[in-house]
Amino acid sequence: MIKVGIVGGTGYTGVELLRLLAQHPQAQVAVITSRSEAGLSVADLYPNLRGHYDELRFSVPDVATLGACDVVFFATPHGVAHALAGELLAAGTRVIDLSADFRLRDAEEWSRWYGQPHGAVELLDEAVYGLPEVNRQAIRSARLIAVPGCYPTATQLGLIPLLEAGLADTQTLIANCASGVSGAGRGASVGSLLCEAGESMKAYAVKGHRHLPEIRQGLRQAAGAEVGLTFVPHLAPMIRGIHATLYARVSDRSVDLQQLFEQRYANEPFVDVMPAGSHPETRSVRGANVCRIAVHRPQEGDLVVVLAAIDNLVKGASGQAVQNMNILFGLDERLGLNHAALLP
Amino acid sequence: MIKVGIVGGTGYTGVELLRLLAQHPQAQVAVITSRSEAGLSVADLYPNLRGHYDELRFSVPDVATLGACDVVFFATPHGVAHALAGELLAAGTRVIDLSADFRLRDAEEWSRWYGQPHGAVELLDEAVYGLPEVNRQAIRSARLIAVPGCYPTATQLGLIPLLEAGLADTQTLIANCASGVSGAGRGASVGSLLCEAGESMKAYAVKGHRHLPEIRQGLRQAAGAEVGLTFVPHLAPMIRGIHATLYARVSDRSVDLQQLFEQRYANEPFVDVMPAGSHPETRSVRGANVCRIAVHRPQEGDLVVVLAAIDNLVKGASGQAVQNMNILFGLDERLGLNHAALLP
Amino acid sequence: MIKVGIVGGTGYTGVELLRLLAQHPQAQVAVITSRSEAGLSVADLYPNLRGHYDELRFSVPDVATLGACDVVFFATPHGVAHALAGELLAAGTRVIDLSADFRLRDAEEWSRWYGQPHGAVELLDEAVYGLPEVNRQAIRSARLIAVPGCYPTATQLGLIPLLEAGLADTQTLIANCASGVSGAGRGASVGSLLCEAGESMKAYAVKGHRHLPEIRQGLRQAAGAEVGLTFVPHLAPMIRGIHATLYARVSDRSVDLQQLFEQRYANEPFVDVMPAGSHPETRSVRGANVCRIAVHRPQEGDLVVVLAAIDNLVKGASGQAVQNMNILFGLDERLGLNHAALLP
Amino acid sequence: MIKVGIVGGTGYTGVELLRLLAQHPQAQVAVITSRSEAGLSVADLYPNLRGHYDELRFSVPDVATLGACDVVFFATPHGVAHALAGELLAAGTRVIDLSADFRLRDAEEWSRWYGQPHGAVELLDEAVYGLPEVNRQAIRSARLIAVPGCYPTATQLGLIPLLEAGLADTQTLIANCASGVSGAGRGASVGSLLCEAGESMKAYAVKGHRHLPEIRQGLRQAAGAEVGLTFVPHLAPMIRGIHATLYARVSDRSVDLQQLFEQRYANEPFVDVMPAGSHPETRSVRGANVCRIAVHRPQEGDLVVVLAAIDNLVKGASGQAVQNMNILFGLDERLGLNHAALLP
16 A cells, blocks of 8 residues: 655645545555644545545644655645655655646746745756656656646647647647636635636636746647747636647648547547547546547648647646556556546 | 446436446446437447447347346336336346336325326335335345435435434424436426526425425335425526435424434445534535435424435435445445545 | 715625616715725726726725715625714714614624624614515615615515414424525635535524524514524525525415415515416526515415525615615615516 | 517527616517417516516517517527518518528528528628627618627627737637527527536537638628638536637737727727726626627737627627617617626
């Protein structure tokens, strides 16, 4: 059994980790920390976990206890993993960080977008960007994994087949994405109230969203070149789900795009290239660690439209984190993640 | 492996059976029938099942094929199981019926509420009402099981501890219940449209709902006497969930109701008596085969308020059906049903 | 033109007052106060008001400015109107308070339920409970009006015909109500997040809700006797709406309840007694100052079920406040309130 | 008073017309037709209209009765107006068609997209496309008005300032739009069920949607040239609202786009150009005849992002129809349409 620690388990990625690990046959949560809720049973905060973790209580973060785990997940606001990851690695623990702390390779860029100095520059070299479909080999031997963000997961999985194949114009990429409100976390903010976010659509952060540099970094790697990307996130009136509508100019109309995508993901257990003409729905991945993709070329023009749907809390966060853990510990990648989505 | 057949798998209880059985370690769906969708892959109708049932296609119902299964679930409108169950039982198959066909012991009463003659009176004697918390022993040796309805499950589990203990006035019971829209099924009816049922609450069928005689029958058995029950169902603007608010007059104020409920369900894997003062939320059981219950006595009066929450498609239908299958085949009752609810 | 002031206009009852007064032909909002948002344009906080109040800005509350208004609405948390109402009345302004400050006639009871001393006991005698269907005459000459709460409005309108007629057993009344989340206000609380309150039903405050003494006070007056009432509020996953399901024992089965209700409300512009057999939906009153009511007697028993639906922000708060203003100033009661509900 | 007839009033644009006309001071609905609901009171079908149209009943369409109206609105599926408009015009009535029958100037293109021959080619020449912000002058003297579709209204209002000014590359336009489910109408289709469309996002009709030729026609006129447009509609889990995210390449970075939009719509009562940096929400226009627009240039690049929000049933259908009626009859354009949106 893998002994698991979780730092900051009171948010939605925390409870989702607990839900997924409860059904994982080879992992057990030994520690979960929260300064604000220390002493509280996790099942008291999250009644869906009653019967699954009746012994587990939130505790104050403590390096010794966490360091005794085989792996520690960070489900924290940015900055926290910077402060603790080094000590935990020194204690021999592996770290899987769901926050943005180690996603950007460039500390200065990180600092610009997050408005504070990078707190662990010395760890950047060994941090592995945990997108298994791109970095599986590096994940196997990593000590520190940066789990991709939700928008970046959907957008990269949707665009990299085109970019790796050198087919798309790299300067005119567009990612028009919609997220469920759980992407904004469990913090008590007016904008996330049911009466503010319900029954309404809006774009936000059109000027620039923190996931933009992360997406650009991944696409740049896939393309082998700088990319020009416009990223417009939207808030949709639902709890879970990311829907990405991706636009790329592909001048060579002779390529069979359906085949290209199917081949790229032929061996990927968690990427589902749907039949030609499909329109993935976010509900088809609710609660499941899957990215469903469809590729279209409307009116046979040179603008390709890729549709990608994930559950932001699963393939966009906690499920992908568990997938990384499975790879890291040499397990079957699907362990604990092989259930069907909840529909309806 | 238990070889499973499903008759009428295109509705919500059908897809939920498929979701649950996909993760069941000792059952395999061999046949699923639908006249209207014969030939279609289940994963084409229900994209959440892609990757789980890629070989399985709907077929026209055929007694020989179904009869070769160890167990056949009916997820059909009423009347269908009447017509087929006898033949399947004769073929040696066990039948678990999710419809209302065998729930009422009195064929005339059935006929009155369902507006057609009962089509299989000869099977009524051996049909077992599949509420494991009441009939576990009978289920073990049953050939034909009638899975309780969603409202009846929540209402009976909430009231039977009081009735079995002879504490409640049996003549003034009230069940004020709210259901998610999936309770109305996947049929294309105007009343279930998002624009009709969304963002609104209403009562319906106050005059009389088909679940009324079923609930009365179960409460009568628990009380050992006729009961007077007012049942008011409501439609709530959500997909899944039943919330029951149950009112019973209990004149003896000396009884520790919390203890009564905890003891009644001490050995029940799927009934969760929450701590005193709790308010179960339907989301805490979303996708899970659990009934969460809390018992209150407001202002220390003689009216007791029991709150019960289930997922209508799981403990209120398909999950309870699988629970019955587990009991029937001598398996651990929790097999395939032991995952946590999806929250948020 | 009536010169209107609003104290505390940043919450949902505040914006709803602004929406309704924008279309009122004889009222104009001259002042709106908010300490936290002083200086901000109301249209910047509430974009639905762009084009309607482009000059109006929140200001710091100031008795002189407010005192120069013909009427001042309080859309504030409890306690604020206690502190200010006296001064404003002294300045000759009339006060319409949407908070709970002057709803209970008994200062000690108020203090018990609100956990603080009553701050304006001297005004209680002249405060008029602003339920026009009961107190229209007193409202006409009032200086200080306490607008009823949302649950109390629906519950009283649903039960008083029975109580005034002396038909119902006064000791066994039950009000089982569901509210949209806007009833919890615009404060940033975790429980009101879309991801917490969405797609779920729950009861809350079963032990005792602050609206209980208010409802009891109104029912007592209608019955001319003490009443025993169990009140169970629920949170429904929607923005607006109160649905009340009311239970009363009526032993005299000879009474024509439909006629009783129709006669009681024959001259009420904002109470709609629906045809026998109806089930009012909250969406049928969305945005409108109407209470729709239906009365049932299931299975011809002695338990009567009354269904009542209002929009908690309109007939349950701001619309009713404007209705009171119309009465107070001798206007047609329907002025500014005569639009149809928004459906779908 | 304008005497109004409505053909096909049982759908959502029909009830919305009734809601808006109920508060219109100079129009009165004299006739409303529906073959399927003939004889039924409109208030029985739409309880929000109780108290507003208690005399009005659906009747079988009859040219004589309709022809006696000053204006007839068609709120019908396509094809119906083709069949009736000519006769009504001959009877001296004006026709405002909310369907797609007269939106495309090219009968062959209409026939291709709608899969049937155009049924009234002879009327195409005089049909005026009822987008007041473009065609106000022509509307004034029209006999037959084709009210624009919902997506076309939002998309054209968002893009025409750029196109009329000759600023945008006309070959690479993208309209990424999301619609509430009411856009699919009140027909009983599985895809519009709350349990299918709720809590989920998806794109649809990426291959080609019927609004594409209509949008292209309008943009072509604004640009004075052929346009290349990719239009991707999405279904959002909400009742009302269209959110359009529009992408256009504008190489001249010296232009003040905010000023351009403000000037273009300076005199438009129903187009709200929001302050720079804004993100319009669909809820800010719920129930109101407004299009709110914001213009962005992310990262100061050459891709301009225009955001536009309307209520699909108001500015996208029935409200715009009433606006056309006002223009047609020489009334103040805002009559009956000047209420604020319902928020929250």
